[in-house]
Amino acid sequence: MAENLISTKEALSLPDPIFIDLRSEDEFSEAHIPGAINIPILKNEERSEVGKIYRNKSIEEAKILGLHYASYKLEEIYRKVLGLKRKYDNIIIYCWRGGMRSRAFCNLLYTLGTKGVYQLIGGYKAYRKFVLDFMDNGIKKYKFIVLHGLTGVGKTIIINKLEGAKISTVNLEKLAQNSGSVFGDILFKGNPPSQKQFESLLFHKLYNTNNRLVVVESEGKRIGSISIPDLMVRLMEEGHHILIRTSLKNRIKNIHHEYVKEDLHIDDKLIKCINHLNKKLGNKNVDMLANKIHSKDYDFAIKYLINNYYDPLYKYSINKLDKFDLSIDYDNIDDAVISVKDFIVSHFPREI
Numbered sequence: 001m002a003e004n005l006i007s008t009k010e011a012l013s014l015p016d017p018i019f020i021d022l023r024s025e026d027e028f029s030e031a032h033i034p035g036a037i038n039i040p041i042l043k044n045e046e047r048s049e050v051g052k053i054y055r056n057k058s059i060e061e062a063k064i065l066g067l068h069y070a071s072y073k074l075e076e077i078y079r080k081v082l083g084l085k086r087k088y089d090n091i092i093i094y095c096w097r098g099g100m101r102s103r104a105f106c107n108l109l110y111t112l113g114t115k116g117v118y119q120l121i122g123g124y125k126a127y128r129k130f131v132l133d134f135m136d137n138g139i140k141k142y143k144f145i146v147l148h149g150l151t152g153v154g155k156t157i158i159i160n161k162l163e164g165a166k167i168s169t170v171n172l173e174k175l176a177q178n179s180g181s182v183f184g185d186i187l188f189k190g191n192p193p194s195q196k197q198f199e200s201l202l203f204h205k206l207y208n209t210n211n212r213l214v215v216v217e218s219e220g221k222r223i224g225s226i227s228i229p230d231l232m233v234r235l236m237e238e239g240h241h242i243l244i245r246t247s248l249k250n251r252i253k254n255i256h257h258e259y260v261k262e263d264l265h266i267d268d269k270l271i272k273c274i275n276h277l278n279k280k281l282g283n284k285n286v287d288m289l290a291n292k293i294h295s296k297d298y299d300f301a302i303k304y305l306i307n308n309y310y311d312p313l314y315k316y317s318i319n320k321l322d323k324f325d326l327s328i329d330y331d332n333i334d335d336a337v338i339s340v341k342d343f344i345v346s347h348f349p350r351e352i
Contacts, residue, residue: 004110006118008130011092012207018088020081022101023124031196033094033127034204037084039077041070041101066100074108081109085116094120094127128196131203135229141212143351144232144239145344148218148318151181151310152251152302153244154333155217156258161337167344168211175201178224181310183273185224186259186266198226213344213351218317242343243324244336252302254333260298267293270301280309 011017019036021028024047028038042050046069054062084091093109095101098121106119120127147155156171156179163169177192178184193201206214218241221233228236260266271290278286285308292301326343330336 004106004118005121006092007121008127011118011120014090014092016088017090017092018084019120020084020091020093021124022093022095022105027096027124031128031194031200032124034197034200039080041073041077041095041105042066043069063100070101070104074105077105078109078112081114081117085114089116091117092120093117094123096123097125098123131200134203134207135199136231139206139229139231139235142206142235143213143348144236145213145215145340146218146236146239146241147215147244147340148241148321148324149244150251150314150318151306152255153246154250154254154336155244157254157333158244158337158340159215159217161334162215162340165337165341167215167341168209168213169215170202170205172202172216172219172228173223175205176223176226178226182276183259183270186261186269186273192224192226195226199229202229202232211351213348215340215344220317240325240347241321242340243318243327245327245329246331246333246336248303248306250331250333251306252299255302255306256298274301277309 006014011019019033021032021036021038022041023032023038024040024042024044025038026044027047028036028040032038046066050062050066050069053065081091093102093106098119102119102123106117109117122129147158149155156173159169159171163171173179173184174188175193176198177188177190179187192198216236219228219236221228259270263269270293274286274289274293281289285304289301289304292298292304326339328336328339330339
């Protein structure tokens with residue numbers, strides 16, 4: 001089996017890989033290698049029962065029960081692996097720490113002559129250590145260009161357009177599934193990732209870029225319930241800073257386009273978010289904004305929130321910087337994208 005063992009670093013460098021996570025549904029849900037497929041050897045309840053036997057009786061009895069639960073799934077899992085082999089050149093199988101679950105199944109596949117299937121040495125635990133080591137050390141090789149600006153200037157739009165122009169970017173809010181504002185949950189579907197999963201997503205985004213220069217949006221330490229790793233926060237602070245400015249009209253337009261979706265329940269969602277501002281704006285003003293949203297006067301509500309909540313809140317963080325490497329005032333956001341790109345090409349030609 002030695003030839004079928006693979007380290008995390010080797011696995012990540014393989015062409016066209018797919019990871020199979022044999023852990024239980026709950027383990028997978030908490031955190032997993034991005035893009036992995038969950039095919040549990042033991043379901044949640046089965047894993048719990050095996051664990052109880054392991055702790056309270058004996059290792060041998062726990063193994064016997066585990067084999068019993070796994071046996072009736074082997075044919076189905078084997079069929080799934082064969083199906084994946086038709087799509088992927090390399091399959092990497094892992095469990096929590098490269099123990100019985102992945103070792104036993106990989107031995108079975110090896111016996112059956114299945115080629116291009118590897119067992120991840122150390123399992124998810126080793127992968128997690130690789131991610132943390134990267135966040136503590138590997139991330140030092142990157143330089144960050146940080147976009148600043150008041151709410152609605154289009155920082156996220158610019159980042160998306162730069163990525164389309166093959167400039168390396170990281171959309172931290174997208175990875176965290178939260179825009180970090182009062183209305184942060186509206187832009188994204190589903191539950192936000194766990195802290196571990198966010199760090200894995202961030203790791204893969206950076207690890208797979210060939211450029212040392214990365215454009216990000218200015219963020220605090222936290223985005224919703226997620227914390228940006230300390231070293232990345234420091235590297236962003238020490239990076240190059242660009243201030244984006246545009247007219248109030250453009251800002252209202254950008255926010256309207258981003259938040260007012262084709263959604264039958266969008267008004268209820270917006271009003272629910274606004275209700276969180278009772279202490280900041282007062283009940284009377286919150287009720288007034290709710291009425292404006294009910295009457296579809298979104299632009300009035302956006303303008304009011306910009307002037308009375310967002311600008312006073314975010315001007316402070318912008319003013320903390322003594323100077324910016326570049327300030328951009330735009331009317332057409334594509335001109336801002338060109339200005340950022342020109343700045344990068346002229347100042348960092350060897351790092352893109």
